[in-house]
Each structure stands twice: as C-alpha cells, then as structure tokens.
Amino acid sequence: MPEVTVLYFAQARDRLGRDCDTLVLPASADAAAVLAAISARHPANSALIARCRVAVDCQFIAGPVPLSPQSEIALIPPVSGG
Amino acid sequence: MPEVTVLYFAQARDRLGRDCDTLVLPASADAAAVLAAISARHPANSALIARCRVAVDCQFIAGPVPLSPQSEIALIPPVSGG
C-alpha cells in the first residue's frame, strides 16, 4: 500500500483548495480506484472528481497499473486547450 | 457574325503555335460552337481543343452567350495550378 502523490489542476485545484495530496493507494490500481481514494479525501467534490480522468507517469490509464511511492498520479479534469 | 479574339494558353498556345486568333463567330454562341470554330482553324489539334473549356470575358460559359467584337474569348486547357 504505497503512499503516492496526486497532482491537481485547473478547476480541481481550485475546488479542492490545494495542488496535490499524498494518498495511500493499492500497489495496483485502476482509474476508478484512484478516483475513489481522492473522493474519500474530498467527499464534497466527488461529483467533480468523478468527471476526471487519471494519468500515471504522464499517461492516461484505463486498466490497472502498478503504483509505487515514485509514481506520479494526476487528476485530469475535462481538458480545454487549443 | 462578329470577329472576336480568342486567347490561347499553356499547351494550347504551344501546340497551336500562337497566343491568339481572330475568328468569325455567331452573335450568340455556346462553348461547343466556339470550340468547333477553333477546331476548324486548327484541325490537327481538334483532340486537344475538345478537352478545353471556354471563357468569355473571364467567365466559364455553359449555355450560349452573346458575342461582340469586344468580347474576350479564352480557350482554357485543363488547369493545373496550386
């Protein structure tokens, strides 16, 4: 159960009031598990969190990926570049 | 039956060996009539001429248009700009 840093951006950072958290996560987790752990920390914003995607080490994840204390997790709200 | 100038470009100018002709044309003519008159003047190149379009006063013509000695007719081989 590694302790992993989760980065927040844009409206997520504004609404959660911080730009990162350290969360204890399973050694293998998929996006749903990561989002659930973030929601457990910030229950008032679970609706926003549920609309986000998850990136691990700069890559969107679909299925489960191994996590270590060195993993960089990011909560990705709907993007709006261009 | 006005006498009208017909301009030649590109492969048509090269093959006909000149950049214009003065042809006697009906006071009203469509593209087929203009092409026929040019072919009558240059029968050896009727196949090339048949592949061309006709512009009168800088506009491609479909149906018949009135012609006067002031009309500027152009024989337009298949274009290849860009």
Added chain:
Amino acid sequence: MSRHVHRIIDGPLPTALLTPAALTAPEHGAIASFIGVVRNHHNGRGVTHLVYDCYRPMAEKLLADLIAEAMRFDADLIAHVHHGIGHMIPGQPSVAIHVATAHRVAAFDACRHLIERIKEDLPVWKQEFYDDGTSLWLKGS
C-alpha cells in the same frame, strides 16, 4: 470594402505571404492555412524547375469568386489567397491560402474548399521540366 486579399504574384511567393499573422483577430478563434510548395518529384520523375502560365485577369477575378463561394462555410470569414506564377524551383511556395473564422470547422472546410476549387478552375497551368531534359504541361491534380 472587402477585407479579403487575393492576388496573382510574379514568381514564388515571398515569405511574408506564408504566415497568417495578419489574420489574427479577437473575433476569429481559428485560422486554417494551406501552402503549396513546388515538389522535386512527380510520377517518379525528378523535377528541376517549372513554369506557371496564367490567364491573369480571369485568375484574379476567379479568386474573388472562389472566396465568395467559400463564405458559405462562414459568412464572416476572412480569406487571404495568393498564387505565384512564372519560373519556380522545388521548395519554393506557389500558393498560400489563409482563412480566419470564429470556429475551427468552418476554417478547415473553407480552406480545403479554396484549394480544391483553385485546382479545378483557376486558369493557371504548370509546365514541369524534368532532369532528363524533357518537359510536360500537367493536366490537373
């Protein structure tokens, strides 16, 4: 007065015509551009240079007509269209189309429409000269 710009230019297009910088405007969020460049190969043959012939008064008029056509995609678009004629060598730009619109789909569609219609109707002809000493008037593309 039209804000569109369209012109036939002698020789390859100057570098200043390749950029859409002049079309950046606060009401236009999208600019789509197309630049045509003289290629060094065609149908497997090496091209040394080419010469564009042009029926200039008709070409100038037709560019205006084609921009009017492209406004079906966005009545508020701004278009800048230039075509070079005369002698050119591979790598030199022969045509530049820039279209600015509020949203990107119309910009892409109008830009694409302009180059396709130029290739169908603009009275400009390309004579390619090959590295075997021969040459050919092309028949459209």
Added chain:
Amino acid sequence: MSRHVHRIIDGPLPTALLTPAALTAPEHGAIASFIGVVRNHHNGRGVTHLVYDCYRPMAEKLLADLIAEAMRFDADLIAHVHHGIGHMIPGQPSVAIHVATAHRVAAFDACRHLIERIKEDLPVWKQEFYDDGTSLWLKGS
C-alpha cells in the same frame, strides 16, 4: 533524430511560430496549418482575458504521442506543434500546428487530427475571465 518540433511555451505564441516557412522543402508539396487565437466572445459573453493551466511534463509527452498518431496519414510527414500557456488576451495566438507532406490530403487530415486530439486529450485547461468580472474553467470544445 526526429525532425518534428513540439513544445509548451509560456505566454502567447511568438509571431515566428505562426508561419510554416521552416517546413517548406522540395519533397513536401503541401503544408496545412492551424492557428488557434484567443476569442473575445464565448457563449455570448465578452472575454477580457484567459489563463491556460497545464500539466506540463504530460503535455510535452502527449504532443509527441499525437504527432506519432498523425503519422498514420503519411509516415513521412513533418509536424511542428506549439501550445502557449498562462495569461493571454483576445487576439493572441495560443496554438500553432503545421504539417508538411508530399500531397495535400494527408496534410489537411493530419493537421485536423492534431487539433482535434489536442482538444480531447492535451492536459491544458482554459479559465476564461468575462467582462462582468466572473470567470469559468471551460469543459472542452
């Protein structure tokens, strides 16, 4: 060594990145470009300025991935892609995509693909500030 160029830039894009002049090459007959410009209006509201947030290491990596994706349209294409982040005002360019290929269809398709995929996946977020003093993080477009 890749000839592609892709980068996240601080602030609006400098004018030099708006031109595809660096991509003119004798083997590439076609260049398609897209420039995104900050608009002064959105959903009927006046925009005074905006701020782009960015997850920069992922955005830099994703631009490379998207160019690799676009090579399905032409394995020999060259792409230059830049996205600006931070504070911008209407009329300033935020994104520039240039794609050079031998023939025009692939250039248009790859350029269009790149901007669509950027808008789907690039971790960049736009906070618009309106003339009524409010602001909003956008949810994609």
